[in-house]
Amino acid sequence: MLATVLHGPGDIRYEDVAEPKILKPTDAIIKLAATCICGSDLWPYRGLQPQSGPAEMGHEYCGTVVEVGSAVKDIKVGQFVVGSFATSDNTCPHCKHGFQSSCDQREFMTGAQAPLARVPLADGTLVALDRVPDDDLLPSLLAVSDVLGTGWYAADAARVQAGSTVAVVGDGAVGLMGILAAKQMGAERIIAMSRHKARQELAMEYGATDIVTERGDAGAAQIKALTRNVGADAVLECVGTNESMHQAINAARPGGSIGFVGVPHGVELKGEFLFFSQKNLLGGPAPVRRFMPHLIDLVLNRKINPGKVFDQVLPIADVAEGYKAMDERRAIKTLLRV
Amino acid sequence: MLATVLHGPGDIRYEDVAEPKILKPTDAIIKLAATCICGSDLWPYRGLQPQSGPAEMGHEYCGTVVEVGSAVKDIKVGQFVVGSFATSDNTCPHCKHGFQSSCDQREFMTGAQAPLARVPLADGTLVALDRVPDDDLLPSLLAVSDVLGTGWYAADAARVQAGSTVAVVGDGAVGLMGILAAKQMGAERIIAMSRHKARQELAMEYGATDIVTERGDAGAAQIKALTRNVGADAVLECVGTNESMHQAINAARPGGSIGFVGVPHGVELKGEFLFFSQKNLLGGPAPVRRFMPHLIDLVLNRKINPGKVFDQVLPIADVAEGYKAMDERRAIKTLLRV
Numbered sequence: 001m002l003a004t005v006l007h008g009p010g011d012i013r014y015e016d017v018a019e020p021k022i023l024k025p026t027d028a029i030i031k032l033a034a035t036c037i038c039g040s041d042l043w044p045y046r047g048l049q050p051q052s053g054p055a056e057m058g059h060e061y062c063g064t065v066v067e068v069g070s071a072v073k074d075i076k077v078g079q080f081v082v083g084s085f086a087t088s089d090n091t092c093p094h095c096k097h098g099f100q101s102s103c104d105q106r107e108f109m110t111g112a113q114a115p116l117a118r119v120p121l122a123d124g125t126l127v128a129l130d131r132v133p134d135d136d137l138l139p140s141l142l143a144v145s146d147v148l149g150t151g152w153y154a155a156d157a158a159r160v161q162a163g164s165t166v167a168v169v170g171d172g173a174v175g176l177m178g179i180l181a182a183k184q185m186g187a188e189r190i191i192a193m194s195r196h197k198a199r200q201e202l203a204m205e206y207g208a209t210d211i212v213t214e215r216g217d218a219g220a221a222q223i224k225a226l227t228r229n230v231g232a233d234a235v236l237e238c239v240g241t242n243e244s245m246h247q248a249i250n251a252a253r254p255g256g257s258i259g260f261v262g263v264p265h266g267v268e269l270k271g272e273f274l275f276f277s278q279k280n281l282l283g284g285p286a287p288v289r290r291f292m293p294h295l296i297d298l299v300l301n302r303k304i305n306p307g308k309v310f311d312q313v314l315p316i317a318d319v320a321e322g323y324k325a326m327d328e329r330r331a332i333k334t335l336l337r338v
Numbered sequence: 339m340l341a342t343v344l345h346g347p348g349d350i351r352y353e354d355v356a357e358p359k360i361l362k363p364t365d366a367i368i369k370l371a372a373t374c375i376c377g378s379d380l381w382p383y384r385g386l387q388p389q390s391g392p393a394e395m396g397h398e399y400c401g402t403v404v405e406v407g408s409a410v411k412d413i414k415v416g417q418f419v420v421g422s423f424a425t426s427d428n429t430c431p432h433c434k435h436g437f438q439s440s441c442d443q444r445e446f447m448t449g450a451q452a453p454l455a456r457v458p459l460a461d462g463t464l465v466a467l468d469r470v471p472d473d474d475l476l477p478s479l480l481a482v483s484d485v486l487g488t489g490w491y492a493a494d495a496a497r498v499q500a501g502s503t504v505a506v507v508g509d510g511a512v513g514l515m516g517i518l519a520a521k522q523m524g525a526e527r528i529i530a531m532s533r534h535k536a537r538q539e540l541a542m543e544y545g546a547t548d549i550v551t552e553r554g555d556a557g558a559a560q561i562k563a564l565t566r567n568v569g570a571d572a573v574l575e576c577v578g579t580n581e582s583m584h585q586a587i588n589a590a591r592p593g594g595s596i597g598f599v600g601v602p603h604g605v606e607l608k609g610e611f612l613f614f615s616q617k618n619l620l621g622g623p624a625p626v627r628r629f630m631p632h633l634i635d636l637v638l639n640r641k642i643n644p645g646k647v648f649d650q651v652l653p654i655a656d657v658a659e660g661y662k663a664m665d666e667r668r669a670i671k672t673l674l675r676v
Contacts, residue, residue: 093566093568093591094568094591094592094593097591097592097593098593099592099593099616101616102592102593102616228431230431230432240609242609245609253431253432253435254432254435254437254440254622255432255435255436255437255440260612260613263613264608264609264610264612264613265609266609267608267609267610267612268606268607268608268609269606269607269609269612270602270605270606271578271580271583271602271603271604271605271606271607272602272605274598274602274605274607274619274621274622275598275601275602275621275622275623276622276623277622278437278439278440278620278621278622278623279620280618280619280620281612281618281619281620282616282617282618282619283612283613283616284592284612284613284614284615284616285613285614285616
């Protein structure tokens with residue numbers, strides 16, 4: 001079949017690869033209903049993350065089960081499923097604590113920018129819907145797989161609650177989903193840090209109450225100025241650079257919380273800085289599986305519309321153009337029709 | 339009066355200094371009932387922390403109010419008081435959130451290894467007892483001021499709760515108080531990391547259920563081995579070195595929490611390490627004021643005996659010997675009789 005392969009910086013090809021097969025009895029094969037490009041795919045695309053040889057890309061997915069391994073008990077052929085980018089058995093101690101993205105058997109999904117994909121640990125990773133969803137819900141269900149789940153985790157890790165003042169660092173798709181999540185959790189004030197008009201508008205639509213265009217120390221200072229010199233109760237870090245991480249920490253009040261979900265590249269934190277900042281930090285790959293039943297429910301009941309974050313839709317054969325558009329920030333997030 | 343002055347590494351003198359005076363209308367002057375040496379005093383004593391000129395030492399205190407400034411409303415001359423090492427107005431937004439050690443007006447106490455001391459922000463910093471305490475309770479009340487309050491905060495920041503599995507990194511006085519705190523909070527299992535017999539014994543007396551003598555990666559591995567390869571729910575970091583901080587983070591399970599109260603010296607944390615560890619971090623100078631009413635109550639009702647952590651008692655004139663004994667780990671913590 002044809003699928004998406006990254007050969008090196010800037011070199012995305014839609015080319016022939018072997019069809020996925022059941023490799024372990026706990027695997028399933030799904031036929032994708034839609035897939036997409038993730039902001040984190042841009043790190044290797046930009047050459048900012050070492051890569052050893054060609055890589056089949058893609059870790060966000062929803063679709064129909066076409067085959068299951070012999071040990072798969074709950075997931076059935078023909079079901080419409082959504083799964084997390086991090087696979088999990090959903091039974092180990094870490095899963096039971098709600099940290100499925102640190103599951104003892106975790107793997108990170110690959111090869112989902114394709115018509116078919118193999119999903120390890122199918123029973124623990126996938127959530128089956130009780131119906132085939134309406135077509136117009138596909139983008140939102142696809143979003144659950146990573147970008148919405150990750151934004152939601154950022155808000156959860158930052159302990160957003162009713163009445164919170166929240167700052168969101170990063171106006172990419174995850175940041176925008178963080179705004180949606182904070183709004184759902186009852187935040188009273190949501191300050192989006194963005195300098196791009198289209199993203200500012202979507203941020204406001206998802207629930208942002210204020211926009212701050214400054215970055216770094218100036219950005220953190222502006223958050224303080226907007227909060228009577230106190231700082232935000234909760235800050236969602238959705239970028240992953242050293243500057244954005246420090247900006248996030250400095251934007252929170254003492255005792256406030258930072259949920260950091262931008263995959264860190266070059267981030268270094270001094271112990272003294274963390275100590276005297278006196279702020280809660282929790283981050284990591286999002287345990288999307290924990291939130292999936294709730295998020296799928298919100299989507300199916302049309303309470304939220306995370307799918308709107310996809311502002312570009314391409315046939316999967318044009319995936320290279322999708323990477324280019326996201327790299328150049330012409331697109332927030334690109335959905336690929338399979 | 340005579341008081342304790344650090345002139346340089348290893349050079350502690352009990353010598354003539356000016357008597358403290360009311361400098362601001364919110365100050366109080368107290369006559370100390372007892373004072374002591376803190377593990378954190380050893381950083382500059384060992385030359386591991388830059389020092390600009392002679393420093394009047396000491397930040398742990400309890401005693402009787404002898405003078406108050408014109409703006410002091412609640413604290414009265416003659417009251418027996420305990421106060422935190424970090425002063426606070428107890429009214430600013432950070433104080434109201436329970437982070438008095440990040441008070442807008444915070445100062446760190448100095449000059450308390452002396453017969454008299456000035457306490458800034460007296461109304462917000464001091465808690466007055468309703469009686470003059472029995473003499474045998476003085477060590478425990480003194481402990482509230484920092485070492486107990488800091489150990490308690492470590493357990494609180496690490497979110498110890500009923501049934502938790504807790505690991506404590508550091509067998510100094512703060513680590514031992516962390517054990518006492520975890521026990522009070524209902525921890526089911528408390529693993530003390532210690533290789534000193536006397537400290538191990540006190541750890542067991544305060545509630546430790548297991549002792550681990552390994553350090554660093556081996557120590558973290560031993561915690562995992564003791565917890566079915568899961569890791570601790572809560573880890574109290576009570577040292578402040580780069581090794582101990584990494585040991586603490588590695589000893590916690592994903593989603594677990596680290597409360598770090600050892601003042602960091604040379605600690606550097608990589609973003610990728612924190613991200614993929616996926617653990618809660620909260621530290622800083624302890625907001626002792628938040629816990630003081632409860633801790634004083636526990637002491638006055640003889641529910642806890644933190645004062646036992648003082649295994650050396652010296653007349654304050656012999657303070658130099660106290661520093662030496664703690665530096666050489668002959669004493670866990672030295673109480674100074676004033």
